[in-house]
Amino acid sequence: MLPVRRLLLLPLLLVLSLTACAERQKDASAESANTDGFPVELRPEGAPAITLEERPERIVSLSPATTETLYAVGAGDQVVAVDEMSTVPEEAPRTQMSGLNPDPEQLAGYDPDLVIVDSDTDGKLTEALDKAGIQTLVLPAPQTLESMYAQFELIGEATGHAEEGADLARRTREEIDKLVADVGDAGEGLDYYHELDPSYYTVTSATFIGQVYDLFGLTNIADQGDPSAHGGYPQLSAERILEADPDLIFLADTICCGQDADSVAERPGWGTLSAVQNGHVIELDDDIASRWTPRIVDFVRAVSDAVAQAA
Template sequence: MLPVRRFLLLPLLLVLSLTACAERQEDAPQTPADSSGFPVELKPEGAPAVTLEERPERIVSLSPSTTEVLYAVGAGDQVVAVDEMSTVPENAPRTEMSGLSPDPQQIAGHNPDLVVVESDTDGKLADALAKTGTPTLVLPAPTSLDSMYAQFELVGEATGHEKEGADLARQTKQEIEKLVADAGDAGKGLSYYHELDPSFYSVTSETFIGQVYDLFGLTNIADQGDPSAHGGYPQLSAEKILSADPDLVFLADTQCCGQNAETVAKRPGWDTLTAVKEDQVIELEDDAASRWTPRLVDFVRAVADGVTKAAA
């Protein structure tokens, strides 16, 4: 059975401190929503279409990624409650509600006119909330960067901030493309290991996170000939990692588990790794690479800096 943290992180995925992108989200001006585009039909990828008759004024978000995007498009003033895992921005109205096991009664207590969740596989939540006249918008984890950009635009449409959503998608895409272009071919021929926790859970190239590394031409040691194995989240062994000897190690367990370049170097045998000897153990912000938000730019920047340094 996967550790508890896996169940919290994996659905949110698919890095550095909360720098420029986080600041953009928290400081994004809360522009007045435009009601002229309503009613609007929303067609999220991999989820049921939803029609909003009016601009929502009381939004409950049970998806940490969507919470960030809501604020980034300027709809923060419309958000009345978020789930316990929505830690960014800091001023979001956090509650003890769970996005993994949402309680319709708890949600209804906030009198929302729109509820956003990451999944509702059996449709029970949507059915329960529909009885109160509240629409449920399901926004699954994007499967690609293009899907992420499309979600930015959709959140803008859903909240009356269509222009802001389109601008956010365009700006994020441009920043990522520039980082990749500036790195050029620096990543080709280099291998990496992405660590989700100290028990060596990792990601393959088929995951959202893995696709970011693919932009730089890096080789993922976790693929092991079958990137689709274990749902894209295999648990490696220390022996496998040491044998693969990755050129770069990316740690996405710095906050949850206190991992850093020093702790990695102290692991038995790890001081022989190329990444350790060449000072290529890169400490990431735990959730920056697991949430489809504008902060993904920070993760891409960390990868770009790592491959550029390793190739120098």
């Protein structure tokens, strides 16, 4: 009976052996997935370089644009808290934390291994978090589209999603390039006014937003010979805008301030503007028109459509 019993046990032992081997391979693969690409040195434009020894598993984002990009590259599961202004995506763990005046003790309460901010001019936040064993990655607002693409890639590298970050940058670039190519030179000879709020604060072509309009060959009425004046964010007068009579008016104050084509037409004298009379007042989503995220494509599409209609 013993030989027969041994023969009956052989298949069972083989199955157990194969199962154990598969589990070891699975564990090894999981460990490899978590460590591939690390340690990684990150060199953000305009901010200090840092080295991450391991993939961060608990990330706090105090930058709405970065929050969107973290989810876009597939790192959403690693995000444990975001600031009060990070409204996209809806599932992001939004808190009452301020990205403008971050509290190191409040941040430490979320037990993060990485905190991402868009500014730390005096380095005090980084210093305080470093004492608590928490690394800080500063990602300033990009000044160009190329810098934005590079930031997508960097966020992918920082979170263990390098391929996804590179793919996001490539797809965003291709979509924008196609939207620009589709209208060709239709924007040449057209000028525009981009409104940040009803008190006529605007942008020049020296800003990130202005460079989007530059892609279409549009002329900015706010440049006035020096696009860099006032940091690229001057306040115009109603008289200056009426005198310029822009072909296109883009409203980036629809959510914050309730502005739309009708309210613009009701302003004293604005009903005579070409953009108003021709129906070329474009209502933008404030967030999309001000954040360097993958949704920038929606902003570019709105400009592309407006240019095509006005040509």
